[in-house]
Amino acid sequence: MRQSNKDIYQKWSRKNKDLPLFFYPWWLDAVSGPDSWEVALAVNTNHEIEGVLPYLKARRFGLSWSGMPMLTPYLGPFLAYPSGLKPAKKVAFEKRVMKALIDQIPRFFYFRQNWYPDQQNWLPFYWQGFRQTTFYTYRFPDIQVPDRLFQRFRSSTRNHIRVARQAYSIEAEGALATFFELNRGTFKARQMAMPYELDFLERIDAPLREKNWRKLYLAYSEERKAIEAGIYIVRDHDTAYLLASGRKAESDSGAVPLLIWHALNQLSREGVRRFDFEGSVIPGIEQFFRSFGGELTPYFQVSKARYRWVEALLMVVRSRY
Numbered sequence: 001m002r003q004s005n006k007d008i009y010q011k012w013s014r015k016n017k018d019l020p021l022f023f024y025p026w027w028l029d030a031v032s033g034p035d036s037w038e039v040a041l042a043v044n045t046n047h048e049i050e051g052v053l054p055y056l057k058a059r060r061f062g063l064s065w066s067g068m069p070m071l072t073p074y075l076g077p078f079l080a081y082p083s084g085l086k087p088a089k090k091v092a093f094e095k096r097v098m099k100a101l102i103d104q105i106p107r108f109f110y111f112r113q114n115w116y117p118d119q120q121n122w123l124p125f126y127w128q129g130f131r132q133t134t135f136y137t138y139r140f141p142d143i144q145v146p147d148r149l150f151q152r153f154r155s156s157t158r159n160h161i162r163v164a165r166q167a168y169s170i171e172a173e174g175a176l177a178t179f180f181e182l183n184r185g186t187f188k189a190r191q192m193a194m195p196y197e198l199d200f201l202e203r204i205d206a207p208l209r210e211k212n213w214r215k216l217y218l219a220y221s222e223e224r225k226a227i228e229a230g231i232y233i234v235r236d237h238d239t240a241y242l243l244a245s246g247r248k249a250e251s252d253s254g255a256v257p258l259l260i261w262h263a264l265n266q267l268s269r270e271g272v273r274r275f276d277f278e279g280s281v282i283p284g285i286e287q288f289f290r291s292f293g294g295e296l297t298p299y300f301q302v303s304k305a306r307y308r309w310v311e312a313l314l315m316v317v318r319s320r321y
Helices: 005-015 025-032 087-102 123-127 146-152 155-167 176-189 198-211 255-269 283-290 308-320
Strands: 037-043 049-056 058-060 063-066 110-114 131-140 168-172 214-221 226-235 239-247 274-276 295-305
Touching: 005 025, 005 037, 005 049, 025 037, 025 049, 025 198, 037 087, 049 063, 049 087, 087 123, 123 131, 131 283, 146 255, 155 168, 155 255, 168 226, 168 255, 176 198, 176 214, 176 226, 176 239, 198 214, 214 255, 226 255, 239 255
Parallel strands: 063 110, 239 274
Antiparallel strands: 037 049, 058 063, 110 295, 131 274, 131 295, 168 214, 214 226, 226 239
């Protein structure tokens, strides 16, 4: 019996330690459901996988859509580059492999993905009628020496952390439900609907805890005898990601920075190389992330609509909400 792309991908992903967290089949199962995603594979004549492109598949109003799963900041093409490629051959490899992946993407009514920041060549997709918008995240490319990172923090952020050290104790492995309520309170304070429920967070949390690929830190106020802030960080073999955070309105401004600083120290001891704040287009959140001194890093949102008017309509809707 011929194996499906997903079966092949499952086996290949277990051996590939370069794969970002959000590309793993078990992650996609958790955030979208086992039957709600598929994967395109580029395979060479030696039956070796050269590239993969997982994608969501859904229907809305009877139309086929492919977007980003909840709490999944990045997808897009992931390429298994041969070692020692010179720049010209690297681009030629990308062109050939991406074309093979594009040819397998179904003709969705609308397709959209946020690409992993490491992949900066979307030209093969442009040639096939896709469009691109550039977004930004803040990243630390190397967190192995935390004291150097601390000097990159804005002086006010460093001061907030010093004050918060006296006001809070840090609880590791705190209750997931407690963090969820903090996170929901943050959305409510911004007058935004909470995009997921606790059971969804529990579904992704279980495999992450099993792999020891998540950190949940809570800040406990010694004065008010209450937990007032929390962060939820996930990781893969190489990179950690600030997936979510939350704080009470009465918490000190240094509570979340203190937790992030604590996490950076712990992650560096565990051998994690990079840290991604997962940038935001909301000005206040962008300013907060920028205060840590990470590198402004572009990533691409690549999309394609079956009809050009659909793309234009969606751009208008996004500009208003």
